[in-house]
Amino acid sequence: RVWNFSAGPAALPQAVLERAQREMLDWNGSGASVMEQSHRGKRFIEMAARAEADLRSLLAVSADYAVLFLQGGATQHFAQIPMNLADAGDSADYIVSGHWSEKAVSEAAPYLRVNVAASGEAGHYLALPPRESWQLDPQAAYVHYTPNETIHGVEFHDIPEVGAVPLVADMSSNILSEPLDVSRFGLIYAGAQKNIGPSGLVVMIIRRDLLQRAGRPMARIFRYAEHAAHDSMLNTPNTWGWYLAGLTFQWLQEQGGVAAIGERNRAKAELLYRSIDGSGGYYRNPVEPSARSRMNVPFTLHDAALDAAFLKESETAGLLALKGHKAVGGMRASLYNAVPPEAVQVLTAFMRDFAQRHG
Numbered sequence: 560r561v562w563n564f565s566a567g568p569a570a571l572p573q574a575v576l577e578r579a580q581r582e583m584l585d586w587n588g589s590g591a592s593v594m595e596q597s598h599r600g601k602r603f604i605e606m607a608a609r610a611e612a613d614l615r616s617l618l619a620v621s622a623d624y625a626v627l628f629l630q631g632g633a634t635q636h637f638a639q640i641p642m643n644l645a646d647a648g649d650s651a652d653y654i655v656s657g658h659w660s661e662k663a664v665s666e667a668a669p670y671l672r673v674n675v676a677a678s679g680e681a682g683h684y685l686a687l688p689p690r691e692s693w694q695l696d697p698q699a700a701y702v703h704y705t706p707n708e709t710i711h712g713v714e715f716h717d718i719p720e721v722g723a724v725p726l727v728a729d730m731s732s733n734i735l736s737e738p739l740d741v742s743r744f745g746l747i748y749a750g751a752q753k754n755i756g757p758s759g760l761v762v763m764i765i766r767r768d769l770l771q772r773a774g775r776p777m778a779r780i781f782r783y784a785e786h787a788a789h790d791s792m793l794n795t796p797n798t799w800g801w802y803l804a805g806l807t808f809q810w811l812q813e814q815g816g817v818a819a820i821g822e823r824n825r826a827k828a829e830l831l832y833r834s835i836d837g838s839g840g841y842y843r844n845p846v847e848p849s850a851r852s853r854m855n856v857p858f859t860l861h862d863a864a865l866d867a868a869f870l871k872e873s874e875t876a877g878l879l880a881l882k883g884h885k886a887v888g889g890m891r892a893s894l895y896n897a898v899p900p901e902a903v904q905v906l907t908a909f910m911r912d913f914a915q916r917h918g
């Protein structure tokens with residue numbers, strides 16, 4: 560297999576894929592695949608409960624929080640979160656640090672008053688909006704932020720202090736990448752397709768007192784309280800996604816949990832940033848060093864005319880999906896949990912070699 564640096568859907572751990580392959584035709588002694596099982600059956604319900612328990616144990620999630628396995632991608636929840644946590648006249652604070660927090664703002668706008676409390680747009684999202692500049696409203700229904708901006712490659716390395724207002728975080732591209740104090744949050748959500756499993760699944764950790772917030776009318780399928788009351792089986796869940804998420808959680812435990820994976824992720828990112836910064840300007844990452852992402856590393860070549868050769872040769876060398884997002888151009892290497900340290904060693908060796916050959 561290739562070394563996969565895709566931003567998402569992204570690499571899954573090799574061991575998880577091999578296990579899913581072994582179990583594809585006969586899951587858990589049932590004689591059928593997990594995708595062919597009723598979600599109401601004993602086998603599936605046990606598997607689903609174990610996946611939740613493993614996630615709770617990995618992140619030390621207390622009983623004050625519900626863990627939900629939902630659908631619709633993170634994007635649907637950009638809209639569903641304001642529907643559930645606020646009423647139409649309420650306002651919520653949004654910290655805008657890149658493309659995905661911009662999207663969260665635009666999808667929330669039909670459901671409440673959005674206050675952009677801080678934005679890094681003027682600086683082209685190359686740094687986080689400084690904490691002193693945040694105009695937080697103590698009456699806000701919640702504060703929403705994006706701890707890791709997948710496209711711009713900027714990451715918060717500390718959890719912002721926002722007082723008594725519930726903190727809501729889109730952790731699509733950094734969940735489970737290091738230890739996390741869940742008790743600091745009102746709600747955490749993540750599309751699964753980077754650090755958890757296949758797209759189509761959304762994992763949410765929501766403080767139970769927030770489940771009953773909104774009085775506005777909405778279909779049951781949109782109401783988080785209904786999903787919590789039905790153990791995320793209000794309708795047919797994404798059974799395949801839930802199963803693979805469970806396998807990933809077991810794999811993470813085998814790796815030593817989020818503390819061990821966090822150390823590994825830090826070392827991977829350091830190696831790549833060191834190679835970029837030490838290339839004498841051949842490669843460049845424009846993000847302010849204290850805000851650099853451990854998960855997504857955008858970089859440019861000193862001459863954009865070399866981009867096509869870099870992409871072609873890297874692909875031939877077995878390095879997949881290094882093309883940067885069109886909004887920022889250049890290259891991007893995503894270093895999620897399933898990317899092994901060896902992949903980053905191969906990438907940095909390729910980058911040195913490419914620079915030598917192309918001068």
Ligand code: PLP
Nearest residue numbers: 567632633634659709731732750
């Ligand atoms: N939020 C972040 C941080 C992302 O990286 C992404 C994208 O992949 C999304 C939201 C959108 O997720 P989805 O495509 O699951 O709606």
